[in-house]
Amino acid sequence: MNYKDLNTPIRTIMTPGPVEVDPRVLRAMATPVVGQFDPAFTQIMNEVMDMLRILFKTKNKWCFPVDGTSRSGIEAMLASVIRPGDRVLVPVYGRFGHLLMEICERYGAEVETIYTEWGTVFDPAEIVQKMSEMKPDIVALVHAETSTGCMQPLEEIGRACRSQDVLFIVDAVASVGGADVRVDEWCIDGLIAGTQKCLSVPSGMAPLTYNDRIEERIDSRKKVERGIATEAELQSQNPxxxxSNYFDLGMLQEYWGPRRLNHHTEATSMLYALREGLRLVLEEGLENRFARHVFHEKALVSGIKAMGLDLFGDPDRKLPTVTCIHVPGGIDADSVRGMLLREFGIEIASSFGPLHGKIWRIGTMGFSCRRENILAVLGAFEAVLIRHGVHVNRGEALQAALDYYTQPVLKDPVEA
Amino acid sequence: MNYKDLNTPIRTIMTPGPVEVDPRVLRAMATPVVGQFDPAFTQIMNEVMDMLRILFKTKNKWCFPVDGTSRSGIEAMLASVIRPGDRVLVPVYGRFGHLLMEICERYGAEVETIYTEWGTVFDPAEIVQKMSEMKPDIVALVHAETSTGCMQPLEEIGRACRSQDVLFIVDAVASVGGADVRVDEWCIDGLIAGTQKCLSVPSGMAPLTYNDRIEERIDSRKKVERGIATEAELQSQNPxxxxSNYFDLGMLQEYWGPRRLNHHTEATSMLYALREGLRLVLEEGLENRFARHVFHEKALVSGIKAMGLDLFGDPDRKLPTVTCIHVPGGIDADSVRGMLLREFGIEIASSFGPLHGKIWRIGTMGFSCRRENILAVLGAFEAVLIRHGVHVNRGEALQAALDYYTQPVLKDPVEA
Known part of the structure; x- marks a missing residue:
């Protein structure tokens, strides 16, 4: 046997996910499993649905995770809603807009896109204007674009969708649990979250929610598997x-609903983890949690600026959970990241496509978003930049962050 | 806060999955996470691929899990292989054959099915004969049909597929880790396993493997996401x-291969669990493990027969990991299962569709497949049947099983 006992290094993870996991969540996963139809387990399923309703600020009946990573939830939502030939508007302001577009194309939508420069977001009026020209069936939009660190205001677009009877689907993978998301108030019809970002649960589940406008669409496309369908269900099936079978939200509904019709075998330990992660969110309180994210983000930003580095992206639309930093000219961005990981055990991220090597991204998400991590990354980042020949204001980053943290007026929301 | 600390009952799980999880696997899941591109993590990914090659008895380059439950692996395989209009032969001998058929239909295949009575399997010659009439592009077949407790011999069919240049795809979710599966020797082109059955890892991952015949097909359908694709890749994309994006094995290959091109965020804790589960399998040894499954299955069957109950299905094609029992006339099968769970904390299964209420299914899989569990289920089952008014040979089941276990000649393979 060449395979040793699992023995991973302890990292300070300051990326936009996966981030550090609260020890309570890790412990929950070590709980012995029960069967998927055990009343002890179906109660856990129901509790998770209840807690997701609070998290999403919705009265929607359907709030449950898809068993897969975040993009499995995005695909489940789009696959279940898009009928071939549906017209979908995808405003793209970063990599994950491309992902929405790409999934829509795979499911046979006629996709139209509008673009804005990476690092900015759309004026909602521009999207509303495009809607009135294009008359889409669906608008699919990223709320928090981790690739650029920007956050798109949604409320005005949601209201326009509702008044024009357009379905509004939102990828909120990088914001849910770290920044405010109001499904009902913002007229969002379908929304997808992720576990491994601000919820600080390991990757592998995609909580989502949708309202009766989407449920109606799904019900009209119902298909029940031969082998478990009734004769009437077999007869009534719709062209x-x-x-997708795995992503058919109609079948997932029947499994998460009172009928408990077998679809997949729910991922027991991951659901334990999600339940504990949601409990932690509710114990902290949503508004406290959002305030904590902004609080530590401000400390990070003060340190980065004090070092003399420039932030990437529109500061008015900056995500509180991701901070993007321009790589100074002539510096090998990946070498800086490599040294941070190797010498300090600290992970920060690069970005994708045109931004790879041009910006660094530092996440401040969930359990990773805490004082000692902010201070650790600032101190280490400065040292590694100096080793790479970058001219920074030596010693200033940590002083700025400590100034911020020790201001008598401000209180760390967690400690308050 | 109405949501209490997670506090699940300890169950004896004797279903065909999810089954009990070895404490070592549970502990592995409580390990702090690392980032998905951390060298410590990519090494774990590579180790899992290596161990899967041993498990599957294959030299295939591609052996990795899909992040989702077993059916996500089945769908990933079929979605990646089936081009619209491909002719797929699905021989159906239980519910999971229907699932294969259903997924093939969703992906636009022209599906032809042949059926055999539930509780039996096909004479391989019948499938080969049908192949020569139909000239399929693909044969998709279940190896171990948990819904009926039967196992289909594959080797002859695999050889026929290879000689006729037909792709042979096998759902081995219920056999891998509990019964012999020889991917290369049996000429299987693509095979899907599950975690929550004989591997005794929680549900949520679907390990699969495929050879260069399937890789070639996948490569011919390549699509790289805008936002991470090179210009040349964008130009060369194929109609x-x-x-599916999530199930595009071409993209998963690029993530699991040396290029490490970001697709999803690998489910960290589940991969820790799978690694530990595979380590346990290799420590025990494949052949020892298969022998252990047969050893305890025989004890269970001796007890069930001694009670005077009848087994369902062809005894020559019985799965060693699932034992199906006819429900005696007039007995409410679900009431028996309910009492077993409520009073004894023991879970056994019903079946699906036409077999629901007609048979019980007792699993003997992975970590659940051990002496004390066999004895516990036999004793409790007898007591509950008596409470339901079934005339059984009182006291005989445990005596038969103890006779079996205490035979001087036989050795428990685990204790040997």
């Missing part, structure tokens, strides 16, 4: 059936 | 692209 517009959803093109 | 036969795979209809």
């Amino acid at each position: 517009l059936f959803i093109r | 036969l692209f795979i209809r």
Whole structure:
């Protein structure tokens, strides 16, 4: 046997995910499993649905995770809603807008895109204007674009969608649990979250929610598997059936709903983890949690600026959970990241496509978003930049962050 | 806060999955996470691929899990292979054959099915005969049909597929880790396993493997996401692209291969669990493990027969990991299961569709497949049947099982 006992290094993870996991969540995963139809387990399923309703600020009946990583939830939502030929508007302001577009194309949508420069977001009026020209069936939009560190205001677009009877689907993977998301108030019809970002649960589940406007669409495309369907269900099946079995939200509904019709075998330990992660969110309180994210983000930003580095992206639309930093000219961005990991055990991120090597991204998400991590990354980052020949204001980053943290007026929301 | 600390009952799980998880696997999941591109993590990914090659008895380059439950692996395989209009032969001998058929239909295949009575399997010659009439592009077949407790011999069918240049795809979710599966020797082109059955890892991952015949097909359908694709990749994209993003094995390959191109965020804790589960399998040894499954299955069957109950299905094709029992006339099968769970904390299963209420299914899989569990289920089952008015041979089941276990000649493979 060449495979040793699992023995991973302890990292300070300051990326936009996956981030550090609260020890309580890790412990929950070590709980012995129960069967998927055990009443002890279906109660846990129901509790998770209840807690997701609070997290999403919604009265929606359907709030449950898809068993897969965040993009599995995005695909489940789009696969279940998009009928071939549906017209979908995807405003793109970063990599994850491209992902929405790409999934829509795979499911046979006629996709139109509008673009804005990476590092900015759309004026909502521009999207509303495009909607009135294009008359889409669906608008699919990223709330928090981790690739650029920007956050798109949604409320005005949501209201326009509702008044024009357009379905509004939002990827909120990088914001839910770290920044305010109001599903009902913002007229969001379908929304997808992730576990491994601000919820600080390991990757592998994608909580989502949708309202009766989407449920109606899904019900009209119902398909029940031969082998578990009744005769009447077999007869009534629709040619517009959803093109994926695993991502057919109609079947997931029947499994998460009172009928408990077998679909997949729910991922027991991951659901334990999600339940504990949601409990932690609710114990902290949503508004406290959002305030904590902004609080530590401000400390990080003060340190980065004091070092003399420039932030990337529109500061008015900056995500509180991701901070993007321009890589100074001539510096090998990946070498800086490598040294941070190797010498300090601290992970920060690069970005994708045109931004790879041009910016660094530092996440301040969930359990990773705490004082000692902010201070650790600032101190280490400065040292590594100096080793790479960058001219920084030596010693200033930590002084700025400590000034911020020791201001008598401000209180760390967690400690308050 | 109405949501209490997670506090699940300890169950004896004797279903065909999810089954009990070895404490070592549970502990592995409580390990702090690392980032998905951390060298410490990519090494774990590579180790899992290596161990899967041993498990699957294959030299295939591609052996990795899909992040989702077993059916996500089945769908990933079929979605990646089936081009619209491909002719797929699905021989159906239980519910999970229907699932294969259903997924093939969703991806636009022209599906032909042949059926055999539930509780039996196909004479391989019948499938080979049908192949020569139908000339399929693909044969998709279940190896171990948990819904009926039967196992289909594959080797002859695999050889016929290879000689006729037909792709042979096998759902081995219920056999891998509990019964012999020889991917290369049996000419299987693509095979899917599950975690929550004989591997005794929680549900949520679907390990799979495929050879260069399937890789070639996948490569011919390549699509790289805008936002991470090179210009040349964007130009060369194929109209036969795979209809799912999440299940596009071409993209998963690029993530699991040396290029490490970001697709999803690998489910960290589940991969820790899978690694530990595979380590346990290799420590025990594949052949020892298969022998252990048969050893305890025989004890269970001796007890069930001694009670005077009848087994369902062809005894020559019985799965060693699932034992199906006819429900005696007039007995409410679900009431028996309910009492077993409520009073004894023991879970056994019903079946699906036409077999629901007609048979019980007792699993003997992975960590659940051990002496004390066999004895616990036999004793409790007898007591509950008596409470339900079934005439059984009182006291005989445990005596038969103890006779079996205390035979001087036989050795428990685990204790040997």
